Amino acid sequence: MSNDVIISKLARLQASCKPRVLDLFAGCGGISLGFEAAGFEMRGAVEFDPDAARSHGLNFHGGAEAHSQPIDITKTSPADLCRQLDLGNVADAFDIVVGGPPCQAFARVGRSKLREIEEHPEAFIHDPRAQLYKKYLEYVDAFQPLAVLMENVPDILNHGGQNIAEETCEVLEAKGYVCGYTLLNAAFYGVPQMRERMFLIAYRRELGAKVSFPSPSHWLVLPPGYEGTRSVALKSLRNLADQAHSYIAPPVATPDLPPAVTAADALDDLPAINARKLLAEGKISRGARRFDNAVSYSRRKPSSYAELMRTWHGHEASKAGLTDHVIRYLPRDYELFARMNPGDQYPEAYAHAMEMFEERLAIANAQGKNVSEGSPEHKALKDSIVPPYDASKFPNKWRKMWRDQPARTLMAHLGKDGYSHIHYDSTQARTISVREAARLQSFPDGFRFSGTMNPAFKQIGNAVPPLMAKALATHMMNTIKQAVTQKDMADEPRRAATAVS
Known part of the structure; x- marks a missing residue:
């Protein structure tokens, strides 16, 4: 040298x-x-x-x-x-x-x-x-x-x-x-x-x-x-x-x-996304999520951390609003997300789903539909509610966040499903958005991610x-x-x- x-x-x-x-x-x-x-x-x-x-x-x-x-x-x-x-x-x-x-x-x-x-x-x-x-x-x-x-x-x-x-x-x-x-x-x-x-x-x-x-x-x-x-x-x-x-x-x-800065400190000032309401109104569907539509912040007062994310020098938030506050289309699971408790992982989620299935099955039979075990109708109803993974083999596949703790580690796998970070707000009942993942990783709101939703999640998880x-x-x-x-x-x-x- x-x-x-x-x-x-x-x-x-x-x-x-x-x-x-x-x-x-x-x-x-x-x-x-x-x-x-x-x-x-x-x-x-x-x-x-x-x-x-x-x-x-x-x-x-x-x-x-x-x-x-x-x-x-x-x-x-x-x-x-x-x-x-x-x-x-x-x-x-x-x-x-x-x-x-x-x-x-x-x-x-x-x-x-x-x-x-x-x-x-x-x-x-x-x-x-x-x-x-x-x-x-x-x-x-x-x-x-x-x-x-x-x-x-x-x-x-x-x-x-x-x-x-x-x-x-x-x-x-x-x-x-x-x-x-x-x-x-x-x-x-x-x-x-x-x-x-x-x-x-x-x-x-x-x-x-x-x-x-x-x-x-x-x-x-x-x-x-x-x-x-x-x-x-x-x-x-x-x-x-x-x-x-x-x-x-x-x-x-x-x-x-x-x-430590909590998930709520990081996310509470972002606009709510009620997944079940969007689904019922036909405002969310399958397909690539592009960052075209800007949304405004909520009226909640930002925490000091959220304020930093909005005002990071050289990467300040756009006055037009957030364009990457978009979520996955997971219609089977929104009701399940709402029922899960903070800290629940896949075994608990599976148990909740089975309860939901039994409840729905009882309602169907009470209505005289006679959905018998082993029938195509029985299988279709179960598949529409219960995730297919073995609860004993995938204990950490899902997790609902705590609002009063920092989030668990974000991984590049966010680019595939996002079940590792289910929003703590049961009213919203969904996995986190791209911008929420960025907030949890401490990327400021003015930082822009190239590509659509899946590549953006992967970039954030890898960072x-x-x-x-x-x-x-x-x-x-x-x-x-x-x-x-x-x-x-x-x-x-x-x-x-x-x-x-």
Whole structure:
């Protein structure tokens, strides 16, 4: 790595220039939005999914064609990227690289192979998933960033018996970085969602910075049995204690902090959508949901969180209203959603549905219809009320939210059905809308999603919550500024002595 490049980048920061960021595996831009809000310059992104790439270009580059095209990192070199985005010299294009390869890329990639990935690339010819990790390292090598941020699921601490976060730190340390990783829950950082993720930060040794993580801003007692909570992830880490040299314990949230932002804080100011009423009036039907019609906010006073979502600098809400407050067409289930209690999952939903079926069956028989068991009429009635899944095999497939807690983790699977997040308001009796999913993920109301409803849900579920990213980015900005200032002060006597001589 050229020392001149690092010196040049440090000089830019000493001159108070904004650090320039490249977002790899960027999605629609959750990390990008957090870094932009913390004062970084979003200079480029790499994203393979066409809808997500268009969303990123739309929100960060005004829809510029070059920044809105999908990019396959396995077929695009750093030099290719710089030419496509007109960024000039590769080594001087970026100061920060953020993002994280999908965890599937690490399957069957051993520690020794990770270390030797550049020296022996032919070892990976038969495992294309490893190419994503190889490309990530290639981009870090080419762009020579002063800092790196990676994000991934907690399971990466024990991925097939490997601690991939630790192994990544080993690779980066060999390239001249100091590195550390931890587990952070988004609910502790103002996001109305209990989302546990691994975050890894690395700084060039020349900065003289130490790796640390932001202090929580909110307090929450995580519910027992919540899959993916810190306790579960840390248990895996303890089982691999000999592979956790770079692990840093997460900053502790304390009860004196403000309570976590709840689902109601996030959603109550949005206009109600009464699914059963819409269905009865023929105003909702099967088909793609496009974002054509704007609706106004409700008259409820917004919470401080909702106000932030409306007024986020650079992504303020449109005066025309919300155009993506749209829901799924699920006519069989609206009555069932209304009957479910907050916290109910699929077994409870199935039991409610069977009760509803028995009630309807009794009414039909009382009317003299004689719907006997095993008859086509019996089957048709049951199918119109009861979901077909085995309650013993799909316990977590459905969940009705609590209004007074943060939501559970939003997943990309929202793009397929949305049953994991049934609205807490039984009057509305539906799954959450696109804009409600965005609110729970902390995307501001002015952030636009390319494509129709399903791609938008997928983009939101895949994203890093922007407020979580902002907390990390702000902490990294302060760390970098402090390191640059101290370095500048340390260099001053040397410059003065040189001037005198």
